[in-house]
Amino acid sequence: MSKPLLIIGNKNYSSWSLRPYMALKQTGIDFDEKLIRFGEPQFSKAVRRYSKAGLVPVLIHQDKVIWDSLAILEYIAETWPAKQLWPKNPTARAMARSMCAEMHTGFKALRSACPMNIRRPVKRLAVNELLLKDVARIEALWAESRKRFGAKGNFLFGKFSNADAMFAPVASRIQTYEIPVGKAARAYVASVLDSVAFRSWKVAALKEPWIYPEDEV
Ligand SMILES: N[C@@H](CCC(=O)N[C@@H](CS)C(=O)NCC(=O)O)C(=O)O
Structure with missing residues (x-):
């Protein structure tokens, strides 16, 4: 399976970006990441190249774009079911x-x-x-x-x-x-x-x- 790409904001401040990173990293899924720095003049334009919502995080995988941290977590759980990111019970x-x-x-x-x-x-x-x-x-x-x-x-x-x-x-x-x-x-x-x-x-x-x-x- 091809690697997903996670688009994130600054690691120091971006709480929403931390969420999908935690799920990918903690379960050992191989992924690439790209950081777009808040406050850089082109932030909005750079994020909009991936998602018209203009906010991080965004996950790109195969032909799919998933934006919003909770939607990304759902997608990760669905795509890598062996990682059991939702409890079985x-x-x-x-x-x-x-x-x-x-x-x-x-x-x-x-x-x-x-x-x-x-x-x-x-x-x-x-x-x-x-x-x-x-x-x-x-x-x-x-x-x-x-x-x-x-x-x-x-x-x-x-x-x-x-x-x-x-x-x-x-x-x-x-x-x-x-x-x-x-x-x-x-x-x-x-x-x-x-x-x-x-x-x-x-x-x-x-x-x-x-x-x-x-x-x-
Ligand atoms: N509900 C969204 C919120 C995303 C969000 O607000 N991201 C912030 C960073 S933590 C952002 O991209 N801010 C940039 C801006 O407002 O221009 C999610 O869960 O992903």
């Missing part, structure tokens, strides 16, 4: 898909107050009520999936799945901004940050020289 799978959808459309307080910024020195951020509400909901989702389906591994549904790919940027934010969470959530964050995929993304992110003041909190 239908009840677990239904929950995993729902969690991904909730992550995709929700948690705006957390996302806007704490932009993903891998390079930022770890330092506690003052948290507001809305942000704490988001974090409480995320912790509840993590606790439930781990308790019901995840006991046999370190990830939300045991072995690595698309749900972990979707929540990886949240794990990074919890660490960077020292967002207060309980012991179980801290252990899960550590599993994500210690994964092969996240570590390789982080090595590259730390080498990037570009700084965007609007994302420096």
Whole structure:
């Protein structure tokens, strides 16, 4: 099968790009990547060459163009079924898909107050009520999936799945901004940050020289 090409933004900042990267890298799928830097004058034009939506990430595979991180995760799971990116158990799978959808459309307080910024020195951020509400909901989702389906591994549904790919940027934010969470959530964050995929993304992110003041909190 030909290699997919993943178009991404800056590794330091692009939380949406991290998601499909996590799924491809963590499951050992061979892929190429192309980084289009935010803020470069031709960013929009360069992305539009691949997808008229003009946003990263985009996956190109054979004659297909898939844009939007969640659609890409679905495509990866469907195209490489042996990687089992969705849990086998239908009840677990239904929950995993729902969690991904909730992550995709929700948690705006957390996302806007704490932009993903891998390079930022770890330092506690003052948290507001809305942000704490988001974090409480995320912790509840993590606790439930781990308790019901995840006991046999370190990830939300045991072995690595698309749900972990979707929540990886949240794990990074919890660490960077020292967002207060309980012991179980801290252990899960550590599993994500210690994964092969996240570590390789982080090595590259730390080498990037570009700084965007609007994302420096
Ligand atoms: N819902 C989309 C959102 C993608 C998105 O907002 N990408 C941002 C980068 S993280 C982007 O391309 N921003 C460039 C711009 O707004 O010009 C997804 O999940 O892929």
